[in-house]
Amino acid sequence: MARCQWCTAPLPPGVALCGYCGRRNDVDLQGVHEFTVSVPASPRICPACGVPMQTIDLRLGGTFYIERCERCLSLFFDPNEVETLLEKSTSAVFQVDRARLEEIARGRPDAASAARYYPCPVCRTAMNRVNFGARSGVIVDQCPKHGMWLESGELRRLLEWRKAGGQILDQQRKTERLAEELELERRRSRDAALVRAGAAAGGDGGSLPPLADAAAGVHAFVRTVLRLFS
Numbered sequence: 462m463a464r465c466q467w468c469t470a471p472l473p474p475g476v477a478l479c480g481y482c483g484r485r486n487d488v489d490l491q492g493v494h495e496f497t498v499s500v501p502a503s504p505r506i507c508p509a510c511g512v513p514m515q516t517i518d519l520r521l522g523g524t525f526y527i528e529r530c531e532r533c534l535s536l537f538f539d540p541n542e543v544e545t546l547l548e549k550s551t552s553a554v555f556q557v558d559r560a561r562l563e564e565i566a567r568g569r570p571d572a573a574s575a576a577r578y579y580p581c582p583v584c585r586t587a588m589n590r591v592n593f594g595a596r597s598g599v600i601v602d603q604c605p606k607h608g609m610w611l612e613s614g615e616l617r618r619l620l621e622w623r624k625a626g627g628q629i630l631d632q633q634r635k636t637e638r639l640a641e642e643l644e645l646e647r648r649r650s651r652d653a654a655l656v657r658a659g660a661a662a663g664g665d666g667g668s669l670p671p672l673a674d675a676a677a678g679v680h681a682f683v684r685t686v687l688r689l690f691s
Contacts, residue, residue, distance in 0.1 A: 485534060485613065508579035508588070508602065508610055509533050521549045528582065534613040537582050543593075543609050546616075547623045557626030565622050566598030583607040594631040597622045 470481035502513035507530035514528035581604035
């Protein structure tokens with residue numbers, strides 16, 4: 462179990478605020494990632510504190526800039542940076558520890574604290590609340606355009622999720638969903654072909670021309686793939 466860096470009292474999983482001394486712990490970066498402050502403050506505003514965030518360099522194989530709030534220790538990542546950080550910060554995982562994944566999922570905040578919608582640090586519009594990956598139980602705030610905001614403690618939980626094989630389950634889920642969507646699209650194409658054949662035999666002119674129908678099927682397939690891997 463993690464301990465408070467100030468009073469050494471035990472910290473429950475995913476908790477950054479010590480219940481004994483009342484001080485906040487840097488459970489995400491302390492002892493996990495070395496970093497340097499690149500710019501004292503950036504134009505990006507912390508969604509929780511309303512103050513400019515620091516730009517820091519995690520120095521993962523070169524420069525790796527993210528934003529960090531000095532007050533609440535939350536982190537903001539540009540699109541796909543969280544996935545890159547998880548990959549570079551953990552060794553290759555080949556097995557799934559389902560018991561550990563269930564434990565991590567049970568450590569998520571209660572419904573009352575998870576119901577708040579925060580503004581994006583860049584555009585200030587309300588971010589979406591999404592479950593990161595398969596069975597992670599880590600509900601993160603995400604702006605579709607600008608990136609992902611993690612409150613203090615959430616990055617550590619995502620690292621533990623990946624070490625327990627969560628990324629493997631997530632990839633399996635995406636592969637299964639893609640296979641299901643491809644099968645559904647195949648059935649739709651087959652049914653459309655049967656309709657066209659029946660229309661041609663009966664002289665019904667209400668069906669789509671073959672080229673237009675094929676184009677519609679291709680567009681639907683592309684939208685499906687983009688949705689699965691966005």
